[in-house]
Amino acid sequence: MRARVIVRLKPGVLDPQGAAVEDALHTLGFTGASNVRVQKLIELDVDAADADACKLLVLEMADQLLRNPVIEDCGVEVLQ
Amino acid sequence: MSKSALNKLKDTDLTTSEHGQAVGLSLDEFERAVKLIGRVPNKVELGCIGAMWSEHCSYKSSRVHLKRLPSAGPRVLVGPGENAGVVDVEPGNPQGWAVAFKVESHNHPSYIEPYQGAATGVGGILRDVFTMGARPIAAMNLLRFGRVAHPKTPSLVDGVVRGIGGYGNCFGVPTVYSSAEFDAAYDGNVLVNAFALGVLRKDRIWKGNASGVGNPVMYVGAKTGRDGIHGATMASDSFSAGKESERPTVQVGDPFKEKLLVEACLELFERGAELLVGIQDMGAAGLTSSLFEMASRAGSGVVIDLDQVPARETGMTAYELMLSESQERMVLVAQAGKDDDVRAIFHKWDLDCTTIGTVSDDGVVRLRKDGVEVCVLPATPLADEAPRYERPFTAPARPEPLTRVDVQALKKNPIQIVLDVLLSPSTAPKTWIYKQYDREVGAGTLMDGTHAAAALVRIPETQIAVALALCCNSRQCSLDPHEGAVRAVVEGVARISAVGAVAVGVTDCLNYGSPLVPEQMGQLAAGVDGIAHACRVLEVPVVSGNVSLYNQTDDQSVLPTPAVGVVGVVDDLATVAPAMPLKAGDVLIRIGAPPTSLEGSFALWGKVGRKGALPVLDLAATSILCGFVRDLRRGGHVLDARPTLLGGLAQCLFDFARCADLSARATLPVDEDFFASFLGEERLCFVVAVDNQGVFDVQRRCADAGIASAVLGALGVSSSFRLQDSGGDVVFDRPFQKLVDDAEAVVPDLIASGRRRSA
Numbered sequence: 001m002r003a004r005v006i007v008r009l010k011p012g013v014l015d016p017q018g019a020a021v022e023d024a025l026h027t028l029g030f031t032g033a034s035n036v037r038v039q040k041l042i043e044l045d046v047d048a049a050d051a052d053a054c055k056l057l058v059l060e061m062a063d064q065l066l067r068n069p070v071i072e073d074c075g076v077e078v079l080q
Numbered sequence: 081m082s083k084s085a086l087n088k089l090k091d092t093d094l095t096t097s098e099h100g101q102a103v104g105l106s107l108d109e110f111e112r113a114v115k116l117i118g119r120v121p122n123k124v125e126l127g128c129i130g131a132m133w134s135e136h137c138s139y140k141s142s143r144v145h146l147k148r149l150p151s152a153g154p155r156v157l158v159g160p161g162e163n164a165g166v167v168d169v170e171p172g173n174p175q176g177w178a179v180a181f182k183v184e185s186h187n188h189p190s191y192i193e194p195y196q197g198a199a200t201g202v203g204g205i206l207r208d209v210f211t212m213g214a215r216p217i218a219a220m221n222l223l224r225f226g227r228v229a230h231p232k233t234p235s236l237v238d239g240v241v242r243g244i245g246g247y248g249n250c251f252g253v254p255t256v257y258s259s260a261e262f263d264a265a266y267d268g269n270v271l272v273n274a275f276a277l278g279v280l281r282k283d284r285i286w287k288g289n290a291s292g293v294g295n296p297v298m299y300v301g302a303k304t305g306r307d308g309i310h311g312a313t314m315a316s317d318s319f320s321a322g323k324e325s326e327r328p329t330v331q332v333g334d335p336f337k338e339k340l341l342v343e344a345c346l347e348l349f350e351r352g353a354e355l356l357v358g359i360q361d362m363g364a365a366g367l368t369s370s371l372f373e374m375a376s377r378a379g380s381g382v383v384i385d386l387d388q389v390p391a392r393e394t395g396m397t398a399y400e401l402m403l404s405e406s407q408e409r410m411v412l413v414a415q416a417g418k419d420d421d422v423r424a425i426f427h428k429w430d431l432d433c434t435t436i437g438t439v440s441d442d443g444v445v446r447l448r449k450d451g452v453e454v455c456v457l458p459a460t461p462l463a464d465e466a467p468r469y470e471r472p473f474t475a476p477a478r479p480e481p482l483t484r485v486d487v488q489a490l491k492k493n494p495i496q497i498v499l500d501v502l503l504s505p506s507t508a509p510k511t512w513i514y515k516q517y518d519r520e521v522g523a524g525t526l527m528d529g530t531h532a533a534a535a536l537v538r539i540p541e542t543q544i545a546v547a548l549a550l551c552c553n554s555r556q557c558s559l560d561p562h563e564g565a566v567r568a569v570v571e572g573v574a575r576i577s578a579v580g581a582v583a584v585g586v587t588d589c590l591n592y593g594s595p596l597v598p599e600q601m602g603q604l605a606a607g608v609d610g611i612a613h614a615c616r617v618l619e620v621p622v623v624s625g626n627v628s629l630y631n632q633t634d635d636q637s638v639l640p641t642p643a644v645g646v647v648g649v650v651d652d653l654a655t656v657a658p659a660m661p662l663k664a665g666d667v668l669i670r671i672g673a674p675p676t677s678l679e680g681s682f683a684l685w686g687k688v689g690r691k692g693a694l695p696v697l698d699l700a701a702t703s704i705l706c707g708f709v710r711d712l713r714r715g716g717h718v719l720d721a722r723p724t725l726l727g728g729l730a731q732c733l734f735d736f737a738r739c740a741d742l743s744a745r746a747t748l749p750v751d752e753d754f755f756a757s758f759l760g761e762e763r764l765c766f767v768v769a770v771d772n773q774g775v776f777d778v779q780r781r782c783a784d785a786g787i788a789s790a791v792l793g794a795l796g797v798s799s800s801f802r803l804q805d806s807g808g809d810v811v812f813d814r815p816f817q818k819l820v821d822d823a824e825a826v827v828p829d830l831i832a833s834g835r836r837r838s839a
Contacts (some may be wrong), residue, residue: 006464009332012306012393014406023430070330071590 001046001054002079007067008039042066043079051078090454091398091454095126104185109467116461120552124398124447124455126551129462131403132372136627138466142597142627145608147608151241152454155584157282161359163203163208164278165623166285167585169506169544169649172822174283176537179546179713180214181277181541183222183589183645185628186466193330194239198272199247200333205276206251210342211410213286213349214278217524218537220257221250221274222550222589226267228505231553234264234834237827238683241817244274246514250335251342254530255517256535259550259643261506261726265558268633273589273643275550279539286349288360288370290413290439291378293359295435297371298419300426301341301409304367305392308404309333337408338433344429348422355421359412362527368402370411371445376463381444384437386454398449411440431571473601476561481693482679490684491755498803499814501683501759502734502819507727532737533578533722538653539764545656547581547648553726556694561603563694565610565642567764570702572646573618574723574764577706580656580713581648581799588616588625588644593631593637603640604629611642618701618706620646655714662740664796666769668733669778671712672705673788675728677762682726683759695762706783709766715781717774724765730758730803730812733792734766738823739768742796743816749790754805769795790801 009015015037022036044072047052063075085104089095100110103126110495110677113129114120125370136140151159156167157178167426170176185793186201206216207648221244226233235722237260248255251277259442288296307330312482350355358378367389375382414422419435422580426433427499440446445462447455490497501507512532519528529534551571557564573583593600604627615622630637650656667736678684713719720740722731737744770778801819802810 014305014307014332016332016337019334037324044559063104068193071196071332 001048001051003044003046003054003058004079005042005058005066005074007042007062007072007074008037008038009071010073013052013071039055054078082230082435089123091124091449092122092153092452094122094523095473096214099126104134105130109133110469117457122454126404127399127403127456128368128372128455128457131368131692133466134365136364137369139627141471141629142467142590142600145605148608148612149622150612150615151621151623156621156623158285159623160214160625162287163211165585165587166212167623167647168282169539175281177544178279178280178282178285179207179453179544179647179774180212180280181275181585181587181645181647182208182271182624183275183587183596183643184626185548185589185591186274187270187591187631189330190240191270195237195243195246196330196332198240198243200331201246201272201274202247203333203335204363205437206276206338207255207410208363209276209278210345210360211286211288212278212280214280215346215366216253216276216278216342217522217539217619218277218546218548219275220535220548221255222271222552222594222639223258223260224266224271224554224641225260225262227264227814228830230267231524238831238834240270240272241261241343241513241516247333247335249518249521251339252521252836254519254521254537256519256525256537257548257550258510258513260510260513260519260527261554263554263639265636265639267383268636269631269638271591271638271641273550273591273633275645277546277647282497283351284349286356286359286467288374289358289378290374290380290382292357292413292416293380293441293695295416295439296419297382297384297439298412298414298422299389299409299436300412300431300433301431301639302334302337302393302406303390303432304396304401304404304405304409305398305406306396307406309400309405310773315357320340327330329407331407331408340429340431340513341408341410342424344431347552348427353416355418356413357413359410362409362411364405366404366406367411372463374411374413375445379443379460381440381442381446381459381778382437383440383446384448386447388434388436390432390434390666393394398447398454402447404781429696434519442822449486456686458814471595471601472598475597475608476602477601482688484690486688486691487678487686487755490687492809494754497759499684501727501731503822503826505826505830506824507731510827511824512817512827512831522620527579532576536579537652542724543653545575546652547579547650547652548645549575550645551575552641552642552643555682555685557640557642559680559690559692560694561606561640562610563696564640565607566614566699567613567699568642568644569611569618569646569699570764571723571725572644573620573702574706575646576646577710578713578721578766580710581650582710583618583620583646583648584618587624587648588642590625590627591631591638591641591643592629593632606639609641610780611644614699618703638782650681662742662795664767665743666719666795667792668736668744668746668774669768669770669780669791670765670790670792671709671768671787672728673763674757674763674765675762676756676760678760679754681728682729683762697763705787706822707767708767708787712768712778712781713833717770717777719769719771721766721768726761726766728759728761729767734801735825736767736769737795737801737816740795740818743799743801744793744795745797745802746793746805747808750806752806754811758803769839
């Protein structure tokens with residue numbers, strides 16, 4: 001089963017990379033861009049009986065490795 | 081009462097003593113606050129009071145003790161109480177160089193989020209230093225981790241070291257010295273103490289003053305977000321297992337922003353008093369502590385419009401703006417009418433710079449948000465009349481001395497005992513750590529902790545150098561908090577003497593357990609006395625520092641760890657030979673009388689229970705010894721020197737050999753005990769490496785000075801590292817290269833074991 005995980009900084013946590021991208025966009029003339037946040041997208045195949053089991057398993061992976069629970073949260077989507 | 085009840089309140093809602101508890105105020109303290117301001121505080125005011133009166137900001141448990149530290153001296157230009165201490169490097173030259181330095185803890189944030197916690201610790205201490213007008217030229221750190229076998233240790237070591245390297249390297253300050261040790265007492269509470277030193281002209285020192293009615297108060301640097309709210313309160317509370325979800329968000333640092341900030345500030349300082357009145361960084365308790373402290377120091381007040389504070393997020397309340405600990409921010413007071421000139425400098429460096437208010441003369445901090453006055457608090461009483469506690473404490477019990485049985489057990493297997501010392505994670509080479517630090521940036525590093533007893537950094541474009549070391553033998557402090565603290569100062573002075581420098585100033589970071597536990601408070605009191613006593617005798621003032629309490633998880637407190645940073649000066653580099661490459665045949669001479677017992681030795685730690693009675697160190701004699709070695713170092717024949725410290729003479733000789741990449745062989749003089757002489761730590765001696773022609777000269781100088789000396793052996797005479805007893809019998813003999821490889825592998829293996837465990 002294919003799963004997709006989005007790992008992002010929790011709201012309120014400073015995102016220096018996002019800020020740098022935003023500044024660069026403004027420099028290029030895209031002055032309308034704001035609130036840029038850079039996120040991480042991970043896709044993987046998982047051996048699981050059904051979508052619920054898959055999601056649980058991936059959340060466990062996220063808590064142990066894919067995200068830093070202190071500053072990041074994540075969303076899991078099962079792609080089938 | 082949980083924080084959620086407080087969260088439900090609006091900025092101007094009145095609070096109760098139960099809300100007070102949520103910001104860390106006791107019932108008595110809440111009542112004291114009500115009495116002080118003559119009414120019940122609203123939420124914003126309560127937040128400000130809670131932060132200002134937190135242990136972290138107010139030093140309420142330690143202040144009565146800190147007064148005992150000697151902070152005056154002919155070279156002291158700025159003593160404790162400012163952002164950093166400043167010491168004169170060139171007395172006699174009114175426009176000459178001075179150094180600003182300080183050490184600070186970031187223990188609690190680093191335990192929660194090792195990378196960002198350690199990184200922002202470095203960022204904070206760098207700001208403290210450049211706020212004084214100094215350009216940072218050196219950083220160092222003291223780290224204490226739990227035992228190697230603890231599941232969290234590898235990831236904490238990895239994260240903390242990467243965090244320090246990541247911030248320091250990107251900012252562009254060389255990290256030249258690191259003291260990293262491991263013990264089970266730090267399993268649930270690591271220590272991360274960061275030190276920074278900067279150079280400045282002594283007629284250009286800036287302070288955090290908000291003076292001059294009508295002068296604009298300006299906010300510069302990064303925008304304010306919701307990060308790290310309540311950091312100061314967190315650092316003043318102990319952890320308990322299973323509370324993870326309640327922990328506040330930690331801050332994320334941005335070293336590139338800080339680099340812009342230092343350059344912008346230094347450009348502003350160049351323009352001098354024409355533009356600037358006072359400046360202070362925003363550290364713990366953010367805007368709150370900066371505004372209150374700057375107003376309090378000048379005896380003035382400020383009127384602030386919080387709507388002008390650059391915010392990273394929408395809808396931030398006054399409470400959040402005042403308590404955020406977002407990084408890379410400063411507050412400054414400019415000369416009236418010069419706002420535009422100041423703003424031009426910061427805008428040039430791509431930084432936010434906004435006028436947020438003005439200086440007033442009524443001694444009151446007034447904050448407005450959305451046109452409403454949300455806070456009216458007197459500055460001085462809040463900053464200076466924070467509660468001070470004479471916490472009850474009990475004098476630490478002296479542990480029993482070692483018995484004959486303890487020592488006999490050890491002597492059965494001398495080879496293993498020496499190996500245990502040389503291959504312990506605490507004594508093992510920290511190459512893995514140092515490799516992650518840029519030690520050379522700025523091109524001023526002459527020596528660093530990888531190969532010398534202390535770091536030596538040149539002041540740019542001069543022949544003057546600054547020597548630095550950051551030390552603490554926490555195990556000796558746990559046996560005897562007073563004597564251990566004395567020895568932390570002595571270690572620092574000995575290290576910088578070994579590179580030929582004169583000690584000019586000390587900064588200390590006092591890491592202890594809970595001030596509410598009389599035994600732990602007693603350790604703090606004894607530690608302060610020990611530092612004070614040693615600094616008096618060695619005539620070196622304490623010019624800055626920090627106290628970190630509540631270093632405990634549940635009932636487990638850390639070992640008492642007063643980290644002592646000693647700064648020394650070499651006023652003419654031409655007089656001191658930089659550590660020369662040592663060569664085979666160079667002779668190793670021990671200077672000073674050897675230890676005669678194993679009391680307080682690392683070799684016995686964990687093997688005999690809490691035992692070991694450290695004798696009182698003869699400070700006067702130690703001071704003479706350090707001075708003598710410093711002069712020797714300037715002699716020509718002496719190529720390198722090291723004090724005997726953790727692990728005793730055996731470790732010292734091994735470090736000598738390892739750094740020289742030459743094996744060593746040493747034989748004790750007659751009538752010495754192998755164990756006491758090679759592994760004893762009850763007193764300090766030095767080992768110097770001397771070229772063959774210089775041996776007689778060094779021995780004669782020792783004899784003339786009445787200082788004991790003994791030729792122990794030489795470097796590179798064979799391929800084994802060999803220690804022989806007084807009779808010339810070989811007691812320890814190991815292939816040198818194998819021993820070095822094993823020692824070098826200790827720390828990398830520790831990290832690798834963590835990776836395997838999590839895999």
